[in-house]
Amino acid sequence: MSGIIFLVILVVIAVVLISSYNGLVQLRVRCDSAWSDIDVQLKRRHDLIPNLVETVKGYAAHEKGTFENIAKFRSQAMQATSPNDKAAAENQLTGALKSLFAVAENYPELKASEQFTQLQGSLSQTEDSIQNARRYYNAVVRDLNTKIQVFPSNIIAGMFNFKPREFFEVSAPTERDAPKVSFGTPAA
Numbered sequence: 557m558s559g560i561i562f563l564v565i566l567v568v569i570a571v572v573l574i575s576s577y578n579g580l581v582q583l584r585v586r587c588d589s590a591w592s593d594i595d596v597q598l599k600r601r602h603d604l605i606p607n608l609v610e611t612v613k614g615y616a617a618h619e620k621g622t623f624e625n626i627a628k629f630r631s632q633a634m635q636a637t638s639p640n641d642k643a644a645a646e647n648q649l650t651g652a653l654k655s656l657f658a659v660a661e662n663y664p665e666l667k668a669s670e671q672f673t674q675l676q677g678s679l680s681q682t683e684d685s686i687q688n689a690r691r692y693y694n695a696v697v698r699d700l701n702t703k704i705q706v707f708p709s710n711i712i713a714g715m716f717n718f719k720p721r722e723f724f725e726v727s728a729p730t731e732r733d734a735p736k737v738s739f740g741t742p743a744a
Contacts, residue, residue: 586696593693
């Protein structure tokens with residue numbers, strides 16, 4: 557009889573261990589997938605920026621410093637790899653884009669351009685997608701990091717070297733807003 561009880565206890569422990577391990581693996585895969593979604597959206601943003609810059613350049617050729625900053629920050633953002641590095645680089649790029657939009661405000665004919673309107677609509681959609689992807693990624697990271705720290709999955713996490721992930725955070729409160737891309741539209 558005691559052998560059966562011992563066997564049942566071993567089976568329960570094995571089920572708990574296997575379940576904990578599988579849960580950690582699933583969260584790790586979801587983190588990787590969510591990070592990939594962010595990368596896709598950021599690449600889309602990076603691909604839109606040169607078109608936007610070229611459109612504005614046609615109207616505001618004397619704003620060379622603004623264009624150079626955007627090119628520099630875009631390059632840094634594309635080269636960043638970790639969530640913290642990407643967040644910092646994206647914050648700089650967002651600031652440069654705000655400068656570009658400020659320049660564009662001074663050119664009514666640019667704001668009326670169909671190409672510029674399409675680009676700003678695409679960028680606005682992309683910014684929304686990035687925000688949604690960041691939110692999902694951070695939720696999955698939160699779940700993974702929590703599971704790594706709570707008992708009994710923390711034992712499994714330690715045994716199989718599961719590491720907490722970095723959140724994709726915006727560092728400065730003023731950078732939490734997406735660049736304003738709606739020109740000439742009255743605020744609601």
